[in-house]
Amino acid sequence: xxxxxxxxxxxxIRRILNHSFAILISLIMFVPIYLLVVxxxxxxxxxxxxxxxxxxxxxxxxxxxxIEQGKLGAAFLNSVLYATTATIIVVIFSxxxxxxxxxxxxxxxxxxxxxxxxxxxxxxxYVALTKVMQATHLINTxxxxxxxxxxxxxxxxxxLIYAFIESIPREIxxxxxxxxxxxxxxxxxVIFPLLTPAWVTTAILSFLDFWSExxxxxxxxxxxxxxxxxxxxxxxxxxxxxxxxxVSADIVLTILPVIVVYLLGQRYxxxxxxxxxxxx
Amino acid sequence: xxxxxYPFYFSFGAIAxxxxxxVIPGLMGFYLSFTDWNRYSSEINFIGFKxxxxxxxxxxxxxxxxxxxxxxxxxxxxxxxxxxxxxxxxTKGLKRxxxxxRVVIYLPAIIPMIVIGIVFRSILHPTTGVLNESLxxxxxxxxxxxxxxxxxxxxxxxxxxxxxxxxxxxxxxLIAGLQVxxxxxxxxxxxxxxxxxxxxxxxxxxxxMPTLTVTTVLNLLYGLRVFxxxxxxxxxxxxxxxxxxxxxxxxxxxxxxxxxxxALSTLLFVIMSLFGYWLIKAMHNKELxx
Numbered sequence: 001x002x003x004x005x006x007x008x009x010x011x012x013i014r015r016i017l018n019h020s021f022a023i024l025i026s027l028i029m030f031v032p033i034y035l036l037v038v039x040x041x042x043x044x045x046x047x048x049x050x051x052x053x054x055x056x057x058x059x060x061x062x063x064x065x066x067i068e069q070g071k072l073g074a075a076f077l078n079s080v081l082y083a084t085t086a087t088i089i090v091v092i093f094s095x096x097x098x099x100x101x102x103x104x105x106x107x108x109x110x111x112x113x114x115x116x117x118x119x120x121x122x123x124x125x126y127v128a129l130t131k132v133m134q135a136t137h138l139i140n141t142x143x144x145x146x147x148x149x150x151x152x153x154x155x156x157x158x159x160l161i162y163a164f165i166e167s168i169p170r171e172i173x174x175x176x177x178x179x180x181x182x183x184x185x186x187x188x189x190v191i192f193p194l195l196t197p198a199w200v201t202t203a204i205l206s207f208l209d210f211w212s213e214x215x216x217x218x219x220x221x222x223x224x225x226x227x228x229x230x231x232x233x234x235x236x237x238x239x240x241x242x243x244x245x246x247v248s249a250d251i252v253l254t255i256l257p258v259i260v261v262y263l264l265g266q267r268y269x270x271x272x273x274x275x276x277x278x279x280x
Numbered sequence: 281x282x283x284x285x286y287p288f289y290f291s292f293g294a295i296a297x298x299x300x301x302x303v304i305p306g307l308m309g310f311y312l313s314f315t316d317w318n319r320y321s322s323e324i325n326f327i328g329f330k331x332x333x334x335x336x337x338x339x340x341x342x343x344x345x346x347x348x349x350x351x352x353x354x355x356x357x358x359x360x361x362x363x364x365x366x367x368x369x370x371t372k373g374l375k376r377x378x379x380x381x382r383v384v385i386y387l388p389a390i391i392p393m394i395v396i397g398i399v400f401r402s403i404l405h406p407t408t409g410v411l412n413e414s415l416x417x418x419x420x421x422x423x424x425x426x427x428x429x430x431x432x433x434x435x436x437x438x439x440x441x442x443x444x445x446x447x448x449x450x451x452x453x454l455i456a457g458l459q460v461x462x463x464x465x466x467x468x469x470x471x472x473x474x475x476x477x478x479x480x481x482x483x484x485x486x487x488x489m490p491t492l493t494v495t496t497v498l499n500l501l502y503g504l505r506v507f508x509x510x511x512x513x514x515x516x517x518x519x520x521x522x523x524x525x526x527x528x529x530x531x532x533x534x535x536x537x538x539x540x541x542x543a544l545s546t547l548l549f550v551i552m553s554l555f556g557y558w559l560i561k562a563m564h565n566k567e568l569x570x
Contacts, residue, residue, distance in 0.1 A: 018373035025366060026384040029448065032399040033387070035410065049408035089297070097294035104286040114560060116294060119302050121556020123505045125545040127533050128312055129305040136300070151301035154294050173285065183287050212392035214508050215526075219533070230394045234512070237398050244402060251395050262390045266383055269390075 036255075040248035047245035062249040066236070069246075072253060074225065075232035080257075081142065082228055083210035086149035090206045091199050093150070094157030099191060101158070102165040103173070113162065119155030126219050133220055140222055148216055153206040164198035165191075197268070204265040211258050229254045306549050313543035319536025331543035341544065344516075344523040351439055351524060352503030358443045359499055360492065363450035368484075370451075371458045382455065386448035393445070397512025400441045404428050404513075428514050431521035438522055442509050446502070450495045457491030458484070497559040504552055 031052075039047045040062055042055040066072055101113045129148075130139065138144025168191065176186045192199075214230045221227060224235070233254050240246050262269065313331055317324045335341040366385060370378050388396065403410045404427040412424040427437040465483050474482070485492075507526035510516060516523040516531070525548055532541035 015373075018369060019377075022369060022374055022377070022381045026381050029385050029388055029444075031410070032396065032403070033391075035399060035403070049413075050402035050405075050410070051408075051413070052410055089293075093293035093297065097291035100286040100288065100290040104283065109288075109291075112291065112295065116298055117560055118553065118556050119298055121501050121552055121559055122302055122306060123545070123548050123552050124302060125305045125309040125542065125549055127529065127538050127541045127545055128309040129301065130538075131308060131312075132300065132305050147297055148301050151297040154298050155302075158294060177285055183285055183290070186285065187290070208390050212390075212394070214392065214394050214511075215530075218530070230392050233392075233398070234394050247398065251398065255391050255395055258390050258392070259387075262387070263383075266386075269386075 033255075036248045036252050039244050040252045042245050044243050044245055047248065048242070050244045050248075059245065062245050063253065066246050066250040066253065069236075069240075072229075072232065072250065075227055075229045076253070078226060079211060079228040079230075082146050082149060082213075083207050085142075085146040086153070086210050087203050087207045089146065089150035090153045090157050091203050094154055094161050094202060095192060095195055095199055096187065097154075098158045098161035098165055099187060102162045103170070113158070116155050117159045117162075119152075120159060122155075124152065124216075126215070130219065139220055140226065142226065145217060145220060145226075148220065149210050149213060152216075153202075153209065157202045157206065160202050161195060161198045164195060168194050200265070201268040204261060204268050207261060208258055208269075306546075306553075309542050309546040309549060312539065313546045315539050317538040317542065319538065327539070331540050332547075334540060335543060335547070340520045340523060341528060341540075343520050344525050344528040344544075345547075347435060347522060348504055348506065348524045348526075350435065351442075351506055352500055354436075354439050355442055355446070355503050356496055356499045358439070359447050359450045360495060362443065363447050363454055363495070364492075366447070366451045367454035367458055368480075371455055382452065386452055388445045389449040391445075393508035394512055396441065396445050397509055401428070401513060404437060404441075429518050431518045434514055434518060435522045438510055438513050441513060442506070445509075446499070450499065453495050453498075454488070454491060457488050461487045494559070497555060500555060501552060501559070504548060 035050060035052065038052075038054055039050050041058050041060070043057065043059050046056060097116070101109045101116075133139035133144060133148075136144070138147065172190060172194070173186060176190045181190065211228075212230065213228070214234070217226075217228055217231050221231070224231075227235070233250055236250050237247050312324075314326055314328060315324045316327045316330075335345075370381055374381070402408075404412075406412060406424070406426045406429070409427075411427070415421065415424045425433055428434050461484065465487070466479060469479055469483060505526055506524050507530070510522055510524050510527050511530075514522040516527045525544055529541050529544050532538075532544070
């Protein structure tokens, strides 16, 4: 009797320890976001040390200040423009390519699939890329940067969607063909809707990455009017390094969209991250 | 029939963008790394292996390669070990709030690296930073360091921040790997009297090996091309202490020395394409096993 009681107590203690440890880790993961939010509400004196303490008075005007001084509006719109355009390109090109490469596995198509998927590992040769960008007159243009973003995620998109297409029975294609569908109707009216989970995952993951992209605009967008949020924030930080309240407010506005997309789409993100790596 | 219903031109968009922006520059890099291409002259002359000789003879280039290697190896070890502990905790140690913790621990992975860098510049500040303040607060003054300006520890501070950001991503993949291990194995082991330790070493780890291979390769590919976090936290400094391949590539590029810059990129391109080939083969084999 005594022994059973001991065992129950032990497992209880263990459970409490596990929970405390998990909470501690989650807190550590959350500290930076907490720091940003509380310091974005402080005045410039209190935020100097970017400390953990709560603001003594709430200063929402920091947000207005950064929107005006940081030209945040323009940078925000740029980021939205680049990230959405590139995401749409990735979704359309990856689904169409994955569809034909997966359904018609001729030796040529198998080779092309591996050729594209190799891009997941391939680093971009930024320096040589400037030559391509100049030759195609795409350097410093919106279209250029959007296509460039898209190109970096197409290999991942094709990989993810290719695997998903296998789960859609070929009988569906055959039925559609008998009903007189041409390839376009078959794909856009029948297959594309069935691919929704896969392309939504691809879209969310691509969008998050495009929103965070720093190195491509650093190389290929010289004019500050075309900068996305990441470059604008970095530049803002350089100019206002001492004013952590403004820097924090600027950053909170920058990461708000990704946090919203993440919280809304976390089911897709977590499933997408894993479907590629683990085949169950 | 197949060619009619699955027209080849459906794949043209993907192939065109990918080839134009990733493959062609990669291949052009091979040629350009053997030239004296630079900003100040419109002529590009073939100069043989001079750029590579320079890379292997000058200390700061060589240093950047070794830093990238150290960064890669240490982050692989740290992320894998910590992520595995957390994945085990969330799948086996907890019954409730699992999804909550998973969402929070993954959160840093979606925040732009540039933002993480800026926040940690303040957290790691020697006098006013939260880390040193907390250490002093609990009486561990001797542990308070100049995290980002001491050349001996700056690289490890960068590694620490990167691990903090990346561990959730690896954890999520490992959780999925753990969930596909059939529970019958554990039940059978328990009947045979195995303890938790035996289960970990004899069931969990061996069956998790394919997933661990994938996460290791992902970490490897990420580590070798690290740029943003170093750029924001230390900008390669103090001195050359935290310079990595891609920060040097960018610095040489800014100075207009395109030839050397391309040569370094090309070295990386070759190494990583080989690893990439290996990764795809590993994933493909797993598909066949199924």
